[in-house]
Amino acid sequence: MNTQVVINEEVKNALANKQAVVALESTIISHGMPYPQNVATALKVEQAVRDAGAIPATIGIIAGRLTAGLSHEEIEHMGKQGEAVMKCSRRDLPFVVAKKKDGATTVASTMIIAQLAGIRFFATGGVGGVHRKATETMDISADLQELAKTNVAVISAGVKSILDIGLTLEYLETMGVPVIGYQTDIFPAFYTRSSNFGVDFSLDDPMEIAALLKAKWELKLDGGALIANPIPKDFSMEPEYINGLIDQAILEAEQKGIKGKALTPFLLSRVESLSKGKSLVSNIELVIANAKLASKIALAYAKL
Ligand code: PSU
Ligand code: MN
Secondary structure (H helix, E strand, O other): OOOOOEEOHHHHHHHHOOOOEEEEOOHHHHOOOOOOHHHHHHHHHHHHHHHOOOEEEEEEEEOOEEEEOOOHHHHHHHHHHHHHOEEEOHHHHHHHHHOOOOEEEOHHHHHHHHHHHOOOEEEOOOOOOEEOOHHHHOOEOHHHHHHHHOOOEEEEOEOOOOEOHHHHHHHHHHOOOOEEEEOOOEOOEOOEOOOOOEOOEEEOOHHHHHHHHHHHHHOOOOOOEEEEOOOOHHHOOOHHHHHHHHHHHHHHHHHHOOOHHHHHHHHHHHHHHHOOOHHHHHHHHHHHHHHHHHHHHHHHHHHO
């Protein structure tokens, strides 16, 4: 069975030359945004990484092959198929590989494949976390466990308040995952620049973040870190407005009995349509901002 990661030539060369490489996920393309904006965004995000001086590697699974550095055609395929592509987290990887299926990778599985490929930095929008009412449902994203054990730094705009942000941060503390605020003391909530929670460490310069990561990994403290980058001011949303829509989406999910891996994609698409596409604009801009920051951190790390 072929379990080797397929790494495209450009990414392979960049890694061999110790250049900055930034991983990007594919579930955000297939399940996180509608077609065709998802494909346009994925390509824009790759360009943002290039403009910042790093090499992008969008990660996904094509016919059972774990791939670091999807081609534009493969990105188009993921985006067009949308939810027809299987959303793959850690537990799904062996099935998709053995069955030679296509798979969109979540934060957890993108981290796994990035680590296999030798990539340490990964930009996305929001990570999964502890869902509201998790004390009853036990719905805790596998992303959090992955952050605890896989050596990849994840740059996100915090987490959406579809989750219980406080419990998500408690979980990360228990698992020993540093939560770093980039130029902020407050943990951001994806669409908004703030939440009711703080970060563990506030760092203002990508070089300081790179140094923290270097220290962590030299100390053999396995696992990643969550770097929280608040959404750019011009695109942040009114907390009352967006949280109202999120509450409504959660209520609908409960009424429809939606749970398991279907829950997060349902909430993402409901919020997007309830906001009549306004949240999508914010979503796109914050991913681009995260890709830029991830590139700066990767470039700083390469100089250490
Ligand atoms: N949250 C977002 N946007 C996303 C996701 C989460 O704001 O696109 C996606 C990511 O791929 C993340 C996954 O890894 O959903 C988490 O799914 P779950 O909650 O089922 O673990
Ligand atoms: Mn879940």
